[in-house]
Amino acid sequence: MFYTILDFPKGSIFLAKSGKGLSSAEFMKSRRDLGRVTKFFRERDIPLVEDRVKFQLEERLFRQYFEGREVDFKALSLDRLTGTAFQRKVWLETRKIPYGKTETYKSLARRLHHRGYRSIGQALSRNPLLIVIPCHRVLSSDGGLGGFSAGLELKKYLLDLERGKA
């Protein structure tokens, strides 16, 4: 498993990938959070090797994204090693939300023929691929932001970015 760290205006983002594709993209307020995000791998005795070269494509996409340009992360291949069947369904659906558009927990639920609105949010909160799976584009049905595991400020920042307001 390889990893690298990207910096952006609000903090850093930890990327990990296997030979198959990207498996994790976690937000870090600072590099001191590295211990937290690597815990998952250490617990499973999965060796982590820093290797920037393997992330050329990702680096470019993220850089463009933070410049405020429209980026389609669907080009990336993913290797999801966490998540239940339900969570994967939610993430897949979330991934279809196009740049700059937003959905609500409710509309997602309807698309999945599902009424457990909170479960949707819960599944999103376990999203291991921040930004690549745009969980920040999912809002409350009253227009509010809803929650965000990496911090609401970040959610707001990402939304502003996509609205061309950052």
Added chain:
DNA sequence: TACATAAGAATAG
């Protein structure tokens, strides 16, 4: 409008 409460589905402990 604002706040409390119930209903609802899935998951972690």
Added chain:
DNA sequence: CTATTCTTATGTA
């Protein structure tokens, strides 16, 4: 089984 969660709908003032 219980508690918790990135929700929503309803009731009450």
